[in-house]
Each structure stands twice: as structure tokens, then as C-alpha cells.
Amino acid sequence: MKVMIALDESDYSRQVVTKMSQRHWPEGCQFKLLTVVEPLNVTDETRHAQVLSEIQKHRLEAARQFLSRSREELESVAGSNVHFEIREGRPIDQIIDSAVEWEPERLILGARGGSAGETRAALGNVSRTAALYSPCTVEIVRV
16 A cells, blocks of 8 residues: 655644654555745845845755654654655645655645745645545544
8 A cells, every 4th residue: 555645844744743643544654745845936036036045945954854754753663665745836736746756645734834935725725625636545544
């Protein structure tokens, strides 16, 4: 079984990982943890490009560290193959694209999250849109 878990760096996503690590999974289950780092909105690229580039590098490194810790938590309990992927772009587009490419049997998302620059309602829209357009079963987790 292949399971993709879409996360952001919110406390809610941390709780989703903990909840998933407490679940009994079939032997040989493969997990993919996915997070999407949204691009920074730039109005004057020439003036601030270097600063924004450094900020984006920091955001990508923070995402890598978060997913690395999440992978360790899930591997310690599930004893399964867990890898992660970081993408840049619009979250729902990247989640659906990754699901199409990796072909999981299940996509798991939190009912809400906390990505920078988005409201709680917009994040609810990500879960709702994933449920409508994902090529696999979607499980929306409430914690």
C-alpha cells in the first residue's frame, strides 16, 4: 500500500503525523510525506531578489527539517519505508500533481493547516479540492 501524507509546518500537521504514527498500517506500507513551499510574492524582483532568494532557501531548509523529523516519527512506529518530497508552487496543484505521479492508494491531509500567507478558510479549500480532484482515496484528518 502506498500512502501520501500532505503536510505543512503547522502544529496541526505535527498532530496529523502523530495520529498517523499511532495507526496500525499493513506490513510493507510505503509512505511519502509531501510539503509545498509557496513562492514568495515579488513586486520588485531586481531590488529584493537576493534577499527573497535567501528567505526562500531558509523556508525550504525549514521544510526539509520538518519532514525529516516527521519521517523519523513515522518510521519509528510504522517500521515502513518513508520518504519525503518538497515542492514549490501552489499547494493544491502540487499535491494533485504528486499524487498523479506517485499513484498512492490513499492521500491524507489535515482538515486545516497554517501555511504562510493563507487563511484557515483557504486551507480548508485545499483539503476540499484534493477530495474532489485527487486520483485516489482522500482521507481528511481532524485532530
